[in-house]
Amino acid sequence: METNKIERGVCGSPVGIKTNIIAIRMPNTTIHRYKVSISGQIGDGPPRTLCCRYENVDENVDRIALVAGAFERIAHEHSSFFDQPRNFLSYDCGQRLYAVKKLTIEPPSKTFRIEDHRVEGIAEVYSSVEMTIEEEDRVELRLNNFDFLFEEHHDSELDDFLYSLLAQQALFQVNGAHILPLSTSHMILLNYKEHGMKEARVPDMCEGKRCFYGAIAQIRYMESLDGAPQASVVVDWDPTPMHYELNLALKAALICEKNPRDIDQSNNSIRLSNQLTGLRVHTTYKNPRHTFKITEVSCENACKKTFEYEGNEISVEHYFMLRYNIKLQYPGLPLVVEYAEKNKYYPMELLVVTRMQLVSKTMESRYQKKCLEKLTKFTYPVERIQLAQKLRTCMGMTNDSVYLQGAGVTIGDGTLELEGRVLDPPRIGFTKDVVNVREEECYWRPPPDATFVRPAKIGNSWGVVAILQDTRRENSRLGGREGRPKLLEFVRAFRDYAHRFGMQIRDPSATTTLTWDHRRPGLLKNPLKELFLSAKSQQLKFLLFITSDDVSGVHEWMKVFERDHIIPTQDVRLDNAMEMLAAYNSYRRRPQNRDRTRQLFSLICQVNVKLGGLNYHLICNGERSPAVVDRFLLIGIHVEHLHTDGKGALIVGYSANWNSGRFEFVGDLLIVEGGIEASGALRTIIERCYKNFCRRHGVEPQEIVIYRSHLSETLYTDTLESTKDILGDSAPGTPLTYIVVDKHHNTLYTRLDGTVKDHQNLKAGTVIDTGNKDPKWEEFFLNSRCGVHGTAIVPKYVVVYSDKQWPYDELENLTFTLAFATQTSSCPTSVPAPLFIAEEYVERGHRMLKLNETNVRNMSDTGGHYDQQKLRKFIYYEGTDLENVRVIA
Structure with missing residues (x-):
C-alpha cells in the first residue's frame, strides 16, 4: 500500500542503544528447495504422517527426533543421490529440504525406505519409514534478493530457509547439543549447567513443573543505514515452564499439598481438574505403554467406580487386582478419564506425565504466574541480552556452524548497536499553572496551588x-x-x-x-x-x-x-x-x-x-511538535477474542477525543462476530467518533489519526481499504493517518552506557527510527514510559498509510505527548492514550460479559448471533448518561 514517505526525525538528544538484533549477511548464491513427505508404520498398523507438526508439544518433540534420525540415516545410506556434503543440506524436519547443489530427481519424485527405525528415549519402534522428495514449481531461492519484500503479499520462503538453517544444530543434536527443539524458532536448552547458566533462572515451580532456558528466534528484515534491505535474527531469552516426567499420583499430591492417601475426591477434584485436564500421560502397566490426554478428573475413586467385567459388577480397584495383579496403594484418589469410544477410567498411581509438555496458561497457579513475572520483569535488559547471546551460541547460531558455512551465510558475532534520540516531554497545564515533567524519572507533580481545568x-x-x-x-x-x-x-x-x-x-x-x-x-x-x-x-x-x-x-x-x-x-x-x-x-x-x-x-x-x-491540558514540546492538534480526531482501536465465547466473536474497545478537550478521551466497546471489518464494527466506530467530534467540537476534524492495536501484516491492506471507504462516505477529503501499534515482538532495547547495577531501560521519550526499520513500511520504535529493570517492551509504530507527508518529528512528538493524556496518572503510559483507554474498555467488557446476569448465553437471538439491542441495554455505554464520560479510569 502506497503511503507518503516520512521525513526522518532529528529532534531530541542522541543516545546509544544496544539491541538483541543480530545481522545476517547473505551470499550471492542460489538455494534449491524441495518438498518432503515422510510417514512411518508401527508393526502392522496404518501409516502415520511424520512431516506435519503435531498439536501436542511432547508428541511434536518425539516426531522431530524420529524424523531427524530417519533423515540422517537416509542421507548417509544414499549419499550418492544427494551428491554433496551433509552440511550443504538443510532439512526443517517437516516438509522442506534445502540443498546448495541441485538434486537430480526423475519425475515425479524420489522415495527412500528404511527398516526398523528407533530413537533413544522414544518408546515407539517403527517397522518402516518412507521419505519422498519431489521438486516444486518454484524451487530456487536467490539469497541476496530482497525484491519480494516490496510485493503486496509476499511469501515467507526466505524466512523458512533461515529458520531451518539456524536450527540445524539443534534439530540434529550436532556434537551432543542437548537441545529440545519445539520448532525451528523455539528451543529449550537442557544442559544449561554445563554452559555456566544460573540455577536461579530455572526454578522449580512446584506441582511437578519447572522453568527451562528457552530461546525464541525471529527473522526480521531491516533497512540498513545505507538504505539497502538486510536480513537479521532477533534472539530472546524465554523462560519456559514445562511439566517434568512424574508419577501422576505424586503430581496430584504436590498440587493438593497432601499425602496421596489424604486426598479426598469431593474436596479436591475441582483443583485437580483445573491442573490435570488436557495433560498427556502414559501407562506404567502396559507394554507397549498407552499414551493419552486426560479429558477430565472424575469425582469417583477406584473403590467406588464400578463397571461390568466378564459378567460381574466390579470396582476399578478389584479389576486391576484381577487383570494385572496390581494392588492399588491409593484407591481413594480420584480417577482420571480418557474419552475414546467410551470413557475409560485410570488410577493416577499407574500413570506417568509424559516428558516435556508446556504448561498452559490455565494450568499456572498464582504462585507460578508470580514466579514467571519475577523472572521476566525483573531481569535487567543487559543481562537478558547476554542470556540470549549465550543461548544462541549453544543453539549453533554462530559462524562455527558447519551448516551456515555450507550455505555461505555469515552471522554477526555481536548484537546491533543503534543511535536513538530522547524527545522532550510535554508540559502539564492546570487552570493557572504550567508544570514541567521531570525527565529522568518521567513523572510530574502538581504545583502547590494547582486546580483542575474542569x-x-x-x-x-x-x-x-x-x-x-x-x-x-x-x-x-x-x-x-x-x-x-x-x-x-x-x-x-x-x-x-x-x-x-x-x-x-x-x-x-x-x-x-x-x-x-x-x-x-x-x-x-x-x-x-x-x-x-x-x-x-x-x-x-x-x-x-x-x-x-x-x-x-x-x-x-x-x-x-x-x-x-x-x-x-x-x-x-x-x-x-x-x-x-x-x-x-x-x-x-x-x-x-x-x-x-x-x-x-x-x-x-x-x-x-x-x-x-478534566484534570489538565497538555502542551506539546520539542523543536517540531505538531503544529495543529486542536482539530485532530485521534482514535484508538483495540481488538481481542472473547474469552467466554466459542464462536470466534471479538470484543472491540475504542476511544477518541470527541469531548471538548483536545486530548480528552472517552470511548465504548462492541461485541462482533467474525472479522472486525466484515461485521461493520469498524464503520460503526469511525462514524460514531466522527459524528460525536463534529457535534461536541462544533467543527469537522482537520485530520484523522488512528492508532490500532497489533494486526497481522497480511491484514494491513484490507483493514486500510475498509477504513478509507468509510471515511470516503463520512468524511470525504479528510486526511487519514493509520498507525498499527505492535507490542508483541521480541526486540529488546537498552541503553548502551548502562551497567547491570544501573537502571538500564530506555528513558521515556527514546525513539529509534533509523538502522532497524522495515524496508517496506514507515515505522519507528518509541519508549514512552519508565519501566523497572527488564519490564519495558518498546512498542513499534507502523505507519500503514498517511495522506500527508509527516515529518517523523511531528508524528513521534504527537505519539509521545499522547502517552501523558490518560488524565489519571502523573506518569506516561506505554502506548498513546486513545489506544490505552480502548484496551481498558476491552478489559471491562470481558468482566461485564462474564458476570452480568444477562450473560453471553442469553445475549444470542434464535439464529445464534449476538443481539445488539440487548448488548446496548446491558453492556455498551452508548445511549446512557455515561456515554460522554470516561467511567473506566
Whole structure:
C-alpha cells in the first residue's frame, strides 16, 4: 500500500542503544528447495504422517527426533543421490529440504525406505519409514534478493530457509547439543549447567513443573543505514515452564499439598481438574505403554467406580487386582478419564506425565504466574541480552556452524548497536499553572496551588461503602470497631484533597459498611445490588468503595452494577487507603512533602474524570511538535477474542477525543462476530467518533489519526481499504493517518552506557527510527514510559498509510505527548492514550460479559448471533448518561 514517505526525525538528544538484533549477511548464491513427505508404520498398523507438526508439544518433540534420525540415516545410506556434503543440506524436519547443489530427481519424485527405525528415549519402534522428495514449481531461492519484500503479499520462503538453517544444530543434536527443539524458532536448552547458566533462572515451580532456558528466534528484515534491505535474527531469552516426567499420583499430591492417601475426591477434584485436564500421560502397566490426554478428573475413586467385567459388577480397584495383579496403594484418589469410544477410567498411581509438555496458561497457579513475572520483569535488559547471546551460541547460531558455512551465510558475532534520540516531554497545564515533567524519572507533580481545568461538581451527592472482614486486627488498624475513626479520617482526607484541586465536594450523604466472609464470598452479591438500588433512589452521583485487602470477587460485581444503575464507582484497597492517609497527614504537616501524595493525587484524578471533569491540558514540546492538534480526531482501536465465547466473536474497545478537550478521551466497546471489518464494527466506530467530534467540537476534524492495536501484516491492506471507504462516505477529503501499534515482538532495547547495577531501560521519550526499520513500511520504535529493570517492551509504530507527508518529528512528538493524556496518572503510559483507554474498555467488557446476569448465553437471538439491542441495554455505554464520560479510569 502506497503511503507518503516520512521525513526522518532529528529532534531530541542522541543516545546509544544496544539491541538483541543480530545481522545476517547473505551470499550471492542460489538455494534449491524441495518438498518432503515422510510417514512411518508401527508393526502392522496404518501409516502415520511424520512431516506435519503435531498439536501436542511432547508428541511434536518425539516426531522431530524420529524424523531427524530417519533423515540422517537416509542421507548417509544414499549419499550418492544427494551428491554433496551433509552440511550443504538443510532439512526443517517437516516438509522442506534445502540443498546448495541441485538434486537430480526423475519425475515425479524420489522415495527412500528404511527398516526398523528407533530413537533413544522414544518408546515407539517403527517397522518402516518412507521419505519422498519431489521438486516444486518454484524451487530456487536467490539469497541476496530482497525484491519480494516490496510485493503486496509476499511469501515467507526466505524466512523458512533461515529458520531451518539456524536450527540445524539443534534439530540434529550436532556434537551432543542437548537441545529440545519445539520448532525451528523455539528451543529449550537442557544442559544449561554445563554452559555456566544460573540455577536461579530455572526454578522449580512446584506441582511437578519447572522453568527451562528457552530461546525464541525471529527473522526480521531491516533497512540498513545505507538504505539497502538486510536480513537479521532477533534472539530472546524465554523462560519456559514445562511439566517434568512424574508419577501422576505424586503430581496430584504436590498440587493438593497432601499425602496421596489424604486426598479426598469431593474436596479436591475441582483443583485437580483445573491442573490435570488436557495433560498427556502414559501407562506404567502396559507394554507397549498407552499414551493419552486426560479429558477430565472424575469425582469417583477406584473403590467406588464400578463397571461390568466378564459378567460381574466390579470396582476399578478389584479389576486391576484381577487383570494385572496390581494392588492399588491409593484407591481413594480420584480417577482420571480418557474419552475414546467410551470413557475409560485410570488410577493416577499407574500413570506417568509424559516428558516435556508446556504448561498452559490455565494450568499456572498464582504462585507460578508470580514466579514467571519475577523472572521476566525483573531481569535487567543487559543481562537478558547476554542470556540470549549465550543461548544462541549453544543453539549453533554462530559462524562455527558447519551448516551456515555450507550455505555461505555469515552471522554477526555481536548484537546491533543503534543511535536513538530522547524527545522532550510535554508540559502539564492546570487552570493557572504550567508544570514541567521531570525527565529522568518521567513523572510530574502538581504545583502547590494547582486546580483542575474542569473540576467536577458533586456536593454531598455521593456515598462511601466499606467492605471489611471485621477482624480484630483490622478493627485495631482502623482505630477500633466503634466508628472506625481511621476510615472516617481517610474519607475526610479524600474530600479535602479533592477540594484543594477545585472539586465542589462536601461530606458524603450516605455511609455503609458490609462484612465479607471468605467462606461464602458470593453472599455479598445481593447486598451490593440492594446498595446500588438504594443509591439510585437517593440520586447519588458517585460511590467510593473501600475494600479490605483480602476481599476478592467484589470489584467485578461492583462494575456490573455501576453499568446497570449508571452510578460511577471507585474502589480503593484498605492498605492503599491507609498509605494515602499517612501521606496526606505528612503533607499537611510539611507541604514540601507533597511528593508522597502521588497515590492520593492519582485517586482524585480518576474520580474527577469519572464525574465528567478534566484534570489538565497538555502542551506539546520539542523543536517540531505538531503544529495543529486542536482539530485532530485521534482514535484508538483495540481488538481481542472473547474469552467466554466459542464462536470466534471479538470484543472491540475504542476511544477518541470527541469531548471538548483536545486530548480528552472517552470511548465504548462492541461485541462482533467474525472479522472486525466484515461485521461493520469498524464503520460503526469511525462514524460514531466522527459524528460525536463534529457535534461536541462544533467543527469537522482537520485530520484523522488512528492508532490500532497489533494486526497481522497480511491484514494491513484490507483493514486500510475498509477504513478509507468509510471515511470516503463520512468524511470525504479528510486526511487519514493509520498507525498499527505492535507490542508483541521480541526486540529488546537498552541503553548502551548502562551497567547491570544501573537502571538500564530506555528513558521515556527514546525513539529509534533509523538502522532497524522495515524496508517496506514507515515505522519507528518509541519508549514512552519508565519501566523497572527488564519490564519495558518498546512498542513499534507502523505507519500503514498517511495522506500527508509527516515529518517523523511531528508524528513521534504527537505519539509521545499522547502517552501523558490518560488524565489519571502523573506518569506516561506505554502506548498513546486513545489506544490505552480502548484496551481498558476491552478489559471491562470481558468482566461485564462474564458476570452480568444477562450473560453471553442469553445475549444470542434464535439464529445464534449476538443481539445488539440487548448488548446496548446491558453492556455498551452508548445511549446512557455515561456515554460522554470516561467511567473506566
